[in-house]
Amino acid sequence: MLRKYSNHRTLGDNLKLGGLTAFSAGMVNVASVTVFFAFTSNVTGYYAVFAQELSKGNWYQGAVVLLWILLFFIGSFLSNFVIIQGKGRWSQYISHAIPVMLEFLSILFVGIYLDFFYKNTLQETEFLVAALLFAMGLQNGLTASISNSVVKTTHLTGLTTDLAILVSMFSKRENRENKALVDKFHLLLTIMIAYVLGGLFAGLGYLYLQNGTFYLTCAILLIIALYDFYKLTRVKQLFIKRRRETCPA
């Protein structure tokens, strides 16, 4: 899921990464709206809200929205920064797992803060939403960066456009038989469904788990980060075992 880069990635890698990250993004978004009345994957909308608040002379609200947009920007920046700066310094898997772990820590921080420190003040709300937008920026930056912009999981505007274009392209027989297009369609559809399912899961889960929804998202992120670690360790073990068998001395 994480250890391969760009064109070396298979459809299976992208489906797993896209599905799981979109599921977690859907969960975070719905949980955030429920708890804070603020979306965490609505950057397009926030640009419009920013302009609207400024035009009304609401400086405070404008600054809040600007802070959220900037935190998303910094999250995406940091994700790609770690990936490109990590090249040659440490393994590709580590470079790709760091943004996921940072996202994990951001969401875990929000969950713990809500459980033990939250006093329902507006300032706390603004900074916790900012932490979630930072997490979403990290995730979108990572998935877009390692998949050559094929996988984007926190914003569905572009995805819906791409999906619509593909569906219209399938009105021609030759496109319906084009494997690359069909694969792309499956990937986009998986992301869209996973995002909605994540949102549904968080919406229903919040009724029973409340802030535990954030911990559940963290668990999904851990699966994403550790899946390849498990695979790499398993391959290493098999390699050592086989080497011992072939060269017993």
Added chain:
Amino acid sequence: MSRDVLIKINYVFVALLLIGASLTVMYHENPERLIQGEWVEKDWRLEKANATPASASTSELQERLKREILQNIEDLHLGVWRFYKDGTLESAEAGQGNGLEWVIKGRGHVLEVRKDGKTVESFQIQQISKDKLVLHLNFDLQVKGIIEIVLERKGQIDQYAKKV
């Protein structure tokens, strides 16, 4: 200008924006501080989604709807709203101990009123200044629409009364 310089300017610009936005969020007058105090209800306007305010306010249906809606949110027809710093909300009539609490959420655009820890109603803060507070309440009973509640700060009204 070389690209090396441009990218450095870019980094500095983002850092300045971040610092500026953070400082504004921390120290600028925010809706949570502005709302504290006593507010007097000046107007309850009912606006249906598919009607102009003028035609809506005169219709008979409008009056019936208004009665029905007000019945549903009787607790919130407070007359005088007192927002305390500790998050309690009281009305002049009910006085202390009505169990209402207030919280502001989102980017400072949602006022949530709670009773015994459960949300009673969420209002959109349409406008908030030192003297005026306009709240919108979405309803969806027989028709979709908005109730607009206009409040004015108590001190302002007293000063006006004194002047008169």
